[in-house]
Amino acid sequence: MYLLDRRKVVFLYVIVIQCIVLLAGCGFKDIDNRLFIIGIGVDPSEKEEGHYKVTLKLSIPVASIKQEKKPSYQYLVHEGENIEEAVRILETHTDKTLEFGHTKIIMVNEALLENNIKDVMDYFVRRGDMQLIAWVGVAKESAEEVLRAEPKAEEAVSTSITRFFDNTGTESPYIVSAFMFEFRRNTRSLGIDPVLPIVETNDDGSQLIVNKSLIVQEGRVPFELSSRLTREYNTLANDLGGYSYKIEFEGNNIVVNIGKTKVKYKIITENKKPTAINMKIEMTGEIIESDKDLSLNNLEKYNKLAEDEVKKHVLEFLTTVQKENLDPIGFGLKYRTMHINNKDTMKKWNEAYPELPIDLKVDVNLKSTGTIE
Amino acid sequence: MYYLIFVTMVANIIATVPRILVIESKNGVIFSMIAALFVGVIFTYFVILFFNKFSGLSFPEILKKHTSKWFYIPVIVYFGISWFLAGTITLITYVFLFTTFVSLETPLITTTLAFVIIVSFGMLMKSESVLFTLETVFVLLLPILIFLFVKIITDSNLEWNFVQVAMMNINITPSYRSFSAASYIFIGVVNIVIFNSFFKEKLKFGFKQISIISTVGAVVLFITYFIPIGFNGFEQIEHMNFPWVSTSDSVRMKYGVIERLVFIFIIIFLGISFLSLLVHWHVSLKLFESIFHFNKLKWKNKNLTSYFFVVLFGAVSIYLVTKIDEFELFKYSSYFYNIFPLFYFILFLSLFVAKRRAKI
Numbered sequence: 001m002y003l004l005d006r007r008k009v010v011f012l013y014v015i016v017i018q019c020i021v022l023l024a025g026c027g028f029k030d031i032d033n034r035l036f037i038i039g040i041g042v043d044p045s046e047k048e049e050g051h052y053k054v055t056l057k058l059s060i061p062v063a064s065i066k067q068e069k070k071p072s073y074q075y076l077v078h079e080g081e082n083i084e085e086a087v088r089i090l091e092t093h094t095d096k097t098l099e100f101g102h103t104k105i106i107m108v109n110e111a112l113l114e115n116n117i118k119d120v121m122d123y124f125v126r127r128g129d130m131q132l133i134a135w136v137g138v139a140k141e142s143a144e145e146v147l148r149a150e151p152k153a154e155e156a157v158s159t160s161i162t163r164f165f166d167n168t169g170t171e172s173p174y175i176v177s178a179f180m181f182e183f184r185r186n187t188r189s190l191g192i193d194p195v196l197p198i199v200e201t202n203d204d205g206s207q208l209i210v211n212k213s214l215i216v217q218e219g220r221v222p223f224e225l226s227s228r229l230t231r232e233y234n235t236l237a238n239d240l241g242g243y244s245y246k247i248e249f250e251g252n253n254i255v256v257n258i259g260k261t262k263v264k265y266k267i268i269t270e271n272k273k274p275t276a277i278n279m280k281i282e283m284t285g286e287i288i289e290s291d292k293d294l295s296l297n298n299l300e301k302y303n304k305l306a307e308d309e310v311k312k313h314v315l316e317f318l319t320t321v322q323k324e325n326l327d328p329i330g331f332g333l334k335y336r337t338m339h340i341n342n343k344d345t346m347k348k349w350n351e352a353y354p355e356l357p358i359d360l361k362v363d364v365n366l367k368s369t370g371t372i373e
Numbered sequence: 374m375y376y377l378i379f380v381t382m383v384a385n386i387i388a389t390v391p392r393i394l395v396i397e398s399k400n401g402v403i404f405s406m407i408a409a410l411f412v413g414v415i416f417t418y419f420v421i422l423f424f425n426k427f428s429g430l431s432f433p434e435i436l437k438k439h440t441s442k443w444f445y446i447p448v449i450v451y452f453g454i455s456w457f458l459a460g461t462i463t464l465i466t467y468v469f470l471f472t473t474f475v476s477l478e479t480p481l482i483t484t485t486l487a488f489v490i491i492v493s494f495g496m497l498m499k500s501e502s503v504l505f506t507l508e509t510v511f512v513l514l515l516p517i518l519i520f521l522f523v524k525i526i527t528d529s530n531l532e533w534n535f536v537q538v539a540m541m542n543i544n545i546t547p548s549y550r551s552f553s554a555a556s557y558i559f560i561g562v563v564n565i566v567i568f569n570s571f572f573k574e575k576l577k578f579g580f581k582q583i584s585i586i587s588t589v590g591a592v593v594l595f596i597t598y599f600i601p602i603g604f605n606g607f608e609q610i611e612h613m614n615f616p617w618v619s620t621s622d623s624v625r626m627k628y629g630v631i632e633r634l635v636f637i638f639i640i641i642f643l644g645i646s647f648l649s650l651l652v653h654w655h656v657s658l659k660l661f662e663s664i665f666h667f668n669k670l671k672w673k674n675k676n677l678t679s680y681f682f683v684v685l686f687g688a689v690s691i692y693l694v695t696k697i698d699e700f701e702l703f704k705y706s707s708y709f710y711n712i713f714p715l716f717y718f719i720l721f722l723s724l725f726v727a728k729r730r731a732k733i
Contacts, residue, residue, distance in 0.1 A: 185606035337537035
């Protein structure tokens, strides 16, 4: 008696042979033969016009997290005519395969944003093994320097620079974050302009600072938003709270902390032409600082004051970008959703946008005066 | 029966269908999809109606019984080849996708071989076992599949404004190519040509069943076309080679064990496309077996006809994988979708003939 009939034996053999064939390498490289790239920086070349300088930030694997106090990185820098060429040369600077699957951050020099941004981003999107959920950031002086910064608080297994954006550590309305796919989408779509965060370092590279941003539009110098305008942008675009406004009245200074924000907007049209932007903001918050005693009875009054203050700030942001003919919020996109598509939908919008009146309504609802009156 | 239909619907998300739809995105896809939905459901209804008349008989058996030889041989060969190609398209698309996104260094042939060998065993199973495999795997994958789609649709980076912009392009007359691609997702019902021999009782196909199939079809079409646009924008969506993989790569699971959703997506669709491939090739094999029987091919009292076809299928698909590039794959599969109405026409024609003869 046989335990297995012939068919089963054949089946088993084929499975075993296939396992052997597949296990014996066949193109897979083991993890100890790979180096993980966590960040890529692209700068314009210092030597030749039109060339790029590519910086790769590699993380060196550690044996045990407990033993390592500081993370260890290696940096590879090379200049090439295009990014691929530089990356290929960099492969010869190390004995291991470069693995792009863990790249979390792409730093681009500000100088490249005006004309070369499509070339630069194309390579990263085209590579299938790169994540589309990598973050894109802008470096003012040099992307290499930003990548080389190693903040003091950095732990062995986490990279500071990505934790700015991923909303697990710090969460702040001053930080704009843009995924690669999001940036690509907004760059190439009509009616919305992408916003990228600016990452800065202090002089000795022990600190990273992210609180400004840039509105990018192909073919023109990117428009920089100051920290305050960045905050307004984040409020409107991402409904983010967690910041404060200072209100002065009757010789009294109070600071209002905004918790939750809800923004709604629509485009008013008449005769198939946009005539106004109608925006409504609802906020809830509390009073966080005051130099005199407050009364809960007066909350209504403080609401009113806060509304005026918020209105002033938001309008300042909106008119600034409008004057520059930039549209980071995506009003144009909203307009397009309301109209059957034809050739001059966008033309009409572009003509009307810079002079479009903004009708803003702010509704602040303060909940408390904190733990003391 | 539902499994056959749904697996084909879902499997097409990863095949060339979404690519064709997004390429045609400026050419009136929306009307094409609505039309395809109606036509697809009506075809499904009629196919089931016809086969209900011959319950317990497979398509080759019906034809052999009621039509003459010169008629049924070409029809069955045509069906067999179509079904083989349908499976091969799924296979090649998946292999390309696998090498682009997961394993860049693995040679194409290795990946294909791994697929083909496993599927070959599946093909040689009894039809009944194929149905059971289909059911088990699909039921196991369904919860993860639903999780995937819920995760993708509820993602905060999905910009519904772009979806609306895409909908605003409703004023364009539909194109044939997008129509045929969209109606292709309803093709799963035709697998009944072989599996009908296991449906001894008449299949119920009343209002309830029709509404289930049309709802699922509508949801699948909606997801297939609009969700990639929400993630990638309307203007440049047609430049995406794998709209759906890129879409799933755009979703981040903040506290997930795996941060990138794309890997779960690819693994789930490995299962789904395996099922779809298995069913297609199995049906194709059965069709060929029903007309070709090589008496000479014998080894120890066992006829090797089916083994011959299995090897042939594998060899042809490996040859195609090495020869074809992505552009050609896309071109040929869109041709393939375009001639599909002819397929339906022949199916109905032959069934009609058989039905009339059977009455007489």
